[in-house]
Amino acid sequence: MSAEVHTHDHDHEHQDHPTPNFWNTYVFCTDHKMISKQFLITGMIMGVVGVMMSMLFRLQLAWPEKKFAILEVLLGKWAPEGQMDPNMYMALVTIHGTIMVFFVLTAGLSGTFSNLLIPFQIGARDMASGFLNMLSYWFFFLSSVLMISSLFVEAGPASGGWTVYPPLSALPEAMPGSGAGMTLWLLSMTFFIVSSLIGALNYIVTVINLRAKGLSMKRLPLTIWAFLVTAILGVLSFPVLLSAALLLMFDRMLGTSFYLSDIMIAGEALHYQGGSPILFEHLFWFLGHPEVYIILLPALGITSEVIATNSRKPIFGYTAMVTSILAIAFLSFIVWGHHMFVTGMSPFLGSVFTFTTLLIAIPSAVKAFNYLTTLWKGNLQFTPAMLFSIGLVSTFVSGGLTGIILGDSALDINVHDTYFVVAHFHIVMGLSAIFGMFAGVYHWFPRMYGRMMNKKMGYVHFWITFISAYGVFFPMHFLGLAGLPRRYFTNAEFPLFDTLQDINVIVSLFAILGGIAQLIFLFNFFYSIFRGPRSVQNPWKSNTLEWTAPVEHIHGNWPGDLPEVHRWAYDYSKPGLENDFMPQTEPMQKGEVETGH
Amino acid sequence: MNGLLIAIVLFLAAISVAQIVRIFELSSALNKEDSNAVSPRDNDRQGKLLLIFGILFELSFFAMVYAWMPDTLPQPSSLHGVEYDALWDISMGTIIIVFLLVQPILFYFSYKYRGVEGTKASFIEHNNKLEMIWTVVPALVLAVLIIYGMTTWSNTMNPKNDQQPIVIEVYAQQFKWTARYAGDDNTLAYANIHLIQGTNTLGVDTLDKNYADDKIAAEIHLPVGRPVLFKFRSQDVIHSAYMPHFRAQMNCVPGVPTQFQFTPTITTTDIRKDPEVIAQVDRINALRLSQGKDPYEYDYLILCNKICGAAHYNMQMPIVVESVEQYNQWLKEQKTVAETL
Numbered sequence: 001m002s003a004e005v006h007t008h009d010h011d012h013e014h015q016d017h018p019t020p021n022f023w024n025t026y027v028f029c030t031d032h033k034m035i036s037k038q039f040l041i042t043g044m045i046m047g048v049v050g051v052m053m054s055m056l057f058r059l060q061l062a063w064p065e066k067k068f069a070i071l072e073v074l075l076g077k078w079a080p081e082g083q084m085d086p087n088m089y090m091a092l093v094t095i096h097g098t099i100m101v102f103f104v105l106t107a108g109l110s111g112t113f114s115n116l117l118i119p120f121q122i123g124a125r126d127m128a129s130g131f132l133n134m135l136s137y138w139f140f141f142l143s144s145v146l147m148i149s150s151l152f153v154e155a156g157p158a159s160g161g162w163t164v165y166p167p168l169s170a171l172p173e174a175m176p177g178s179g180a181g182m183t184l185w186l187l188s189m190t191f192f193i194v195s196s197l198i199g200a201l202n203y204i205v206t207v208i209n210l211r212a213k214g215l216s217m218k219r220l221p222l223t224i225w226a227f228l229v230t231a232i233l234g235v236l237s238f239p240v241l242l243s244a245a246l247l248l249m250f251d252r253m254l255g256t257s258f259y260l261s262d263i264m265i266a267g268e269a270l271h272y273q274g275g276s277p278i279l280f281e282h283l284f285w286f287l288g289h290p291e292v293y294i295i296l297l298p299a300l301g302i303t304s305e306v307i308a309t310n311s312r313k314p315i316f317g318y319t320a321m322v323t324s325i326l327a328i329a330f331l332s333f334i335v336w337g338h339h340m341f342v343t344g345m346s347p348f349l350g351s352v353f354t355f356t357t358l359l360i361a362i363p364s365a366v367k368a369f370n371y372l373t374t375l376w377k378g379n380l381q382f383t384p385a386m387l388f389s390i391g392l393v394s395t396f397v398s399g400g401l402t403g404i405i406l407g408d409s410a411l412d413i414n415v416h417d418t419y420f421v422v423a424h425f426h427i428v429m430g431l432s433a434i435f436g437m438f439a440g441v442y443h444w445f446p447r448m449y450g451r452m453m454n455k456k457m458g459y460v461h462f463w464i465t466f467i468s469a470y471g472v473f474f475p476m477h478f479l480g481l482a483g484l485p486r487r488y489f490t491n492a493e494f495p496l497f498d499t500l501q502d503i504n505v506i507v508s509l510f511a512i513l514g515g516i517a518q519l520i521f522l523f524n525f526f527y528s529i530f531r532g533p534r535s536v537q538n539p540w541k542s543n544t545l546e547w548t549a550p551v552e553h554i555h556g557n558w559p560g561d562l563p564e565v566h567r568w569a570y571d572y573s574k575p576g577l578e579n580d581f582m583p584q585t586e587p588m589q590k591g592e593v594e595t596g597h
Numbered sequence: 598m599n600g601l602l603i604a605i606v607l608f609l610a611a612i613s614v615a616q617i618v619r620i621f622e623l624s625s626a627l628n629k630e631d632s633n634a635v636s637p638r639d640n641d642r643q644g645k646l647l648l649i650f651g652i653l654f655e656l657s658f659f660a661m662v663y664a665w666m667p668d669t670l671p672q673p674s675s676l677h678g679v680e681y682d683a684l685w686d687i688s689m690g691t692i693i694i695v696f697l698l699v700q701p702i703l704f705y706f707s708y709k710y711r712g713v714e715g716t717k718a719s720f721i722e723h724n725n726k727l728e729m730i731w732t733v734v735p736a737l738v739l740a741v742l743i744i745y746g747m748t749t750w751s752n753t754m755n756p757k758n759d760q761q762p763i764v765i766e767v768y769a770q771q772f773k774w775t776a777r778y779a780g781d782d783n784t785l786a787y788a789n790i791h792l793i794q795g796t797n798t799l800g801v802d803t804l805d806k807n808y809a810d811d812k813i814a815a816e817i818h819l820p821v822g823r824p825v826l827f828k829f830r831s832q833d834v835i836h837s838a839y840m841p842h843f844r845a846q847m848n849c850v851p852g853v854p855t856q857f858q859f860t861p862t863i864t865t866t867d868i869r870k871d872p873e874v875i876a877q878v879d880r881i882n883a884l885r886l887s888q889g890k891d892p893y894e895y896d897y898l899i900l901c902n903k904i905c906g907a908a909h910y911n912m913q914m915p916i917v918v919e920s921v922e923q924y925n926q927w928l929k930e931q932k933t934v935a936e937t938l
Binding site: 086087090160161165167168171174175260261262263264265269274275276277278311312313314316317318319320342343344347350351354355358359361362365366368369370372373375376377378379380381382383387390393394397398401402404405408409410411413414416417418452453454455456457459463466467470474475478481482483485487488489490491493494495496498499500503523527531532533539570572573574575580595596 | 615618622646669681685700704742837851911
């Protein structure tokens with residue numbers, strides 16, 4: 001399709017938009033393309049903060065006795081003479097977790113790519129509600145500002161772990177971070193949930209109502225399937241976290257006892273009676289586990305698209321891929337208890353959760369094998385996006401497998417909350433999702449900015465990131481097998497762990513290397529926005545609808561009529577056709593049989 | 598001032614990188630090639646790199662196992678721990694086999710099917726037989742693991758006793774552990790934080806008829822071969838009693854009592870004679886000697902494994918497993934609650 005400009009106007013409803021100025025173009029914008037950029041840039045800023053925090057606490061873990069001047073520069077009174085305070089260590093791991101899980105991999109990933117791709121790939125002019133979409137971003141922005149501002153309160157930010165289990169998070173007497181820092185954390189998360197909910201509702205409504213003519217659910221690209229299911233997961237699970245957070249606020253501010261009972265702290269018996277901290281854990285993980293898939297599914301969706309395009313082959317087993325997304329989503333709601341095997345829950349309940357948890361391995365295996373078979377007999381084009389997608393398949397397999405150990409209640413007993421868990425979830429969820437996000441940025445950068453990112457820098461970025469990612473998290477399995485608990489400020493108090501210090505040093509070196517390598521990405525990204533070579537309309541020779549719209553962003557995405565869809569998104573290298581791709585807008589040719597149904 | 602200098606240097610570095618990139622782009626524009634389209638040479642090079650990475654990744658897996666497994670936990674020192682390790686070996690063996698099969702396939706395919714100019718990919722959209730195979734085979738393997746896991750879990754959590762277990766309360770608070778032995782009647786007196794007063798630091802109810810013979814200790818001694826029922830209590834926040842040598846862990850939750858039972862099978866003296874442990878301790882002590890630290894003697898431990906505050910990293914208590922006679926002797930030396938109050 002060429003980008004010829006049709007002469008007739010958009011639909012009438014799109015004619016009366018206000019004259020563009022700075023404020024409604026770059027700030028309070030209702031256009032999904034701009035909102036997606038806003039989510040991406042905010043997510044990247046939060047990502048820089050989150051990754052830098054991890055580098056700081058890795059310094060502490062590898063060299064606990066050394067003093068680092070940089071720590072005092074960055075942390076001030078929390079690192080007198082360059083020696084980190086234990087409370088600051090706790091705060092860093094807490095905020096690192098919160099930022100990476102929610103701000104980067106939930107809002108940054110879903111917010112960016114759902115916003116960019118849903119209207120483009122379903123052939124819509126914009127989201128169902130541009131205004132709600134704008135609100136969704138600004139609630140996210142507000143929540144980001146609150147979270148960052150919590151770093152500057154006198155007693156320090158929230159530091160009870162990103163899971164904020166009470167009573168630790170409820171009582172300022174238990175640790176200083178549970179005072180004003182925790183209040184800001186809860187406020188920030190409340191706005192975050194609001195943002196996430198209205199965003200998700202908008203995505204669902206848009207996908208269901210605004211698909212282009214001919215785009216049946218069976219022809220939907222897997223990206224859109226993944227975003228749709230992710231949004232449904234969010235709508236069903238985030239409200240539960242909101243209620244958990246509200247009850248925690250009540251306990252903290254109004255003296256209720258939802259989560260607290262029989263507590264003596266700082267020499268004083270408190271009045272709380274009859275509550276249970278375990279209730280909070282149930283509510284938290286009822287969101288917390290689906291949250292893992294809220295993070296992972298969009299990355300898998302992006303990967304499906306990138307791998308198919310760059311293998312020049314249809315995604316293998318489209319129906320099985322959709323089914324496995326749905327199966328994973330359903331199961332993700334009935335497995336939360338596997339985070340709580342050692343809380344004293346009924347052993348029978350533990351068995352049920354073991355059963356449901358290990359079932360998730362089946363659809364996950366189907367996805368992994370389908371990716372492998374998509375590569376099989378392909379004509380692989382190694383763009384940076386493709387490399388990151390292959391990296392995702394590798395980490396998804398490596399990390400997913402250890403889930404079979406941790407999901408088994410009997411085995412969880414001895415590795416629960418050790419570094420084995422840290423290794424597992426960082427590889428399967430952190431790395432996979434961040435690789436999916438990088439793949440998405442490299443792949444759709446031309447769609448976002450009309451320019452290309454530099455390929456060579458992309459290659460260097462991928463290789464350093466991929467190697468250091470495994471270098472950081474693979475050795476952690478062995479720390480866990482040695483019985484080293486997570487969230488220890490130092491393990492120097494236990495001679496038993498002395499010989500593990502080598503591993504800690506290796507991990508930290510890779511963490512620093514990997515962290516610094518992200519500068520290459522940041523440089524490439526911002527340089528390419530302004531100076532990158534201009535992109536052609538369909539740089540990856542892809543089938544989906546977003547590449548039929550003109551390179552420059554226009555209000556309403558397509559000049560003239562909306563595209564009409566005649567086939568599924570994966571007619572790559574179809575026999576009998578001249579090109580190795582066939583956009584969804586091309587009608588069936590004479591004698592051609594429709595595939596993918 | 599230093600910060601400013603560093604900022605300037607970083608800024609200049611960024612500018613020079615930008616200029617270098619610009620030169621590359623301009624020169625490739627002169628050569629009339631699209632520098633950001635993937636060339637056949639890129640495909641060849643990246644495909645080979647992926648293969649090399651795949652090989653090195655597998656080799657480094659074996660290297661890590663060789664180098665670091667000796668520093669991991671030794672054989673289990675509890676009855677159910679043996680069953681635990683058996684299940685562990687089966688599950689770990691299974692996932693390692695899958696890992697060692699799937700990763701090479703991924704990197705080999707990436708290399709083998711790297712893009713070559715003028716070739717076309719095969720159009721293969723689905724194959725229900727294959728989908729069936731990789732749904733059913735994992736399902737069968739998982740069925741075995743699930744049933745085995747559930748059996749082990751059930752045996753661990755509901756142990757059958759041919760002897761009356763010794764009852765010990767493990768009391769957690771920021772940032773220390775205390776043990777309370779049930780005494781001659783093997784029944785713990787009721788205790789609550791609201792009853793904490795003066796020397797009654799665990800809040801033992803002195804109106805409870807079972808209170809007098811309870812004994813409070815700063816370390817845990819266990820008789821070998823006798824089942825022990827731990828009852829956990831927390832004074833302030835959630836802690837977790839992690840006893841890795843015994844493959845045992847349970848959270849201590851304020852207001853919610855929890856328990857865990859196991860039977861220790863190897864005395865502290867005997868575990869110190871285990872060849873793996875001797876080798877590990879030798880390595881640790883060689884390191885400590887070079888750092889001028891005191892030599893270390895192997896001990897069983899209880900560690901806190903749930904984030905509980907600033908000194909979470911140093912909340913520990915030794916556990917001593919000894920013969921029944923030694924245990925009885927030690928217990929006799931401990932003061933009863935009635936004596937201390």
